[in-house]
Amino acid sequence: MHPVYSLILSYIFKYQYIIEPNNQITIKDIAEKANVSIGTVDRVLHHRGEVAESTKKRILAIVDELGYKPNIFASNLASKKPVTFATLFPKPVSEEGYWTKPMIGVQKRVAELKHYGVQLQSFTFSQVNPKEFISVAEKIVSIKPEGVVLAPFFKKESLGFIELLKENHIPFVFIDSEIKDAGQISYIGQYSYQSGMVSGKLLDMMLAEGNILVVHFAKEMDNQNHLVEREKGFYDWYKLNNTSSHQLQTIEIADTSNDKWMKKVKDFITEYRIKGIFVTNSKVFYIGRLIEKFSLEGLKVIGHDLLTENIGFLKKDIVQFLICQRPEEQGYNAVNKLFRHVVQKREIEKEKYTSIDILTKENVDYYNEFSKS
Amino acid sequence: MHPVYSLILSYIFKYQYIIEPNNQITIKDIAEKANVSIGTVDRVLHHRGEVAESTKKRILAIVDELGYKPNIFASNLASKKPVTFATLFPKPVSEEGYWTKPMIGVQKRVAELKHYGVQLQSFTFSQVNPKEFISVAEKIVSIKPEGVVLAPFFKKESLGFIELLKENHIPFVFIDSEIKDAGQISYIGQYSYQSGMVSGKLLDMMLAEGNILVVHFAKEMDNQNHLVEREKGFYDWYKLNNTSSHQLQTIEIADTSNDKWMKKVKDFITEYRIKGIFVTNSKVFYIGRLIEKFSLEGLKVIGHDLLTENIGFLKKDIVQFLICQRPEEQGYNAVNKLFRHVVQKREIEKEKYTSIDILTKENVDYYNEFSKS
């Protein structure tokens, strides 16, 4: 029976459940019972030095019988070997940019693990410059970290980096987006397709009829697989729920360095009598700005991620929903996976989908990502 | 400047942020620099024994200057005093009942803290029997725990219990519902009024017109203050958003031991042409059963909490939204607050409102409460 489940059962049936005190079994206990010295037990447990096969067996049997669990405090106190992790994320476009968020989570977990000797070196690359990615990647390999958290933004370049990591036996986890079966120890991120479905449902709920526009704000759509996935999920929701009263269209905007795109989108909205807009990433504030600038009315808007500006539009009811994927938590979890794998040598899940959180004007103020602090 | 913020800044500006290794300053370092013995420093840091005012000042200045942080591993290794926490929750009505959930979170955190010598004794009381509450409360005081997590279900009886706790200097935290300024070190729970607002918005979004029914499934409404708050928030949303096309009504159902209530509610729905139903607690599955039994159609339903049966109705599209308050996380956090207060002697927040999570058919499968495991 699963342990947690049995806890619940005993709770239900006894109505008073007691978690017993921590009866520490020590190496000394084992040594005494096996009639050997502490050093011998130590050698068996850490596979160092040589121990006669017979005594080795005897000791392991006793370890098992007594259920020996090393005392983490004593263990860490005595060892103290430093562990370095590296991160490689896109450079955030501003202090409020999306990519600051995973970094916050990373730093939080690293700070917590400082006592374990965990150190961090974080690197970034420009989102428009694959060459920088390569040079930074090489720098990371040269410092030989014990683990890497990586956003595989440029697929081809990432694959090269991964080869280097594998050669050097450096474990790595993907964050945000994934390359399947590339040797990562884990992936932390969103289930983009499903989050698109959620957006579809919400927009459909608000709009009995009217045409709908899907907007990608992205420079290189080839490298933005999860935006495509979101779009697919969004379209599929409408397909699966026979809502023929809508027409769906997609538009891509690569350049937002000047205001040219605004006119284009505005004309589009007018021409096709668009009533609902779904922005596939955190850049929904651009639509917010557009709506304010031209005083457009009656539009329902859904976008992603809790950027400060997005929250502003949410509160002004210019954006009705933000879908959020807990980016801080992703960073936190990614480091945690590395830690569990590298330091604690525990089993870890290969994939970890974060929640698809629905934020509105009403609940956004009570949304806490880091509730366990 | 706030430390996290400065981390972000340095990250932004340098594009490569390094968290340095853990340079442990030891008590010995302080002792040497202050030209006293380790024992003296120890006395200063733990306020035990007596130390001349002058040396005390000198030591504290050095502690400050060197930024001494005790090594948690050594500290825990050396101390090892057992700490007992007690919980007092309503008895869950079944294995699937709501109150098993906070208990799961409690047990999870206690298990994690076992290394710190944390033990748990959990107690329950019947939701219909205030006398039992009193007798169990006395039992708890008699075992003199170092801290208590309490659901103040019966207000009057809870106040008596709290008096006892205060006399014995036992700190306590409230969970689920709160008695204001009763001496708790913290409260963990929902902001019920605001969650009612969220429900209002969602239901209104789904229903352009049609009458609405608010249903309380509860025995003693006096003790269920948060149900009233949710109702209030719900009504207020409609009031604040001038939606005159609806009529709102409330119904209370105290007895669900037999099926009598069903006919009553069904007739009500027919008579008043109800199109939307909001159930103020986790008992929304009763409405689900009703709808299935009489094959009612075109109803939009919102309820609370992720009970298995509720999830079933959500997936069958009989219930459109479940508002969730992360009960496991509440239990987890409550224990954590006690731990931080009692063991780590750190400052803790007095109130902690949990997120108001919106769950639909589409995102419920990706909702992970305990994502940090």
Add this chain to the structure above:
DNA sequence: ATAAATTCCGTGTTCGTACACGGAAAAAAT
């Protein structure tokens, strides 16, 4: 049989903190 190499294992120290015990110095009482 003795020397050399190999296998096996015990002792002792270290990590940094907690805490008990009791001694020395200073102050107060006789």
Add this chain to the structure above:
DNA sequence: ATTTTTTCCGTGTACGAACACGGAATTTAT
């Protein structure tokens, strides 16, 4: 001036694991 009390502080051990060092026992080579 001597005893008693109070103030102040140093020494030593324990917590449990990690790890280095080197000694004893056994095997192999000469």
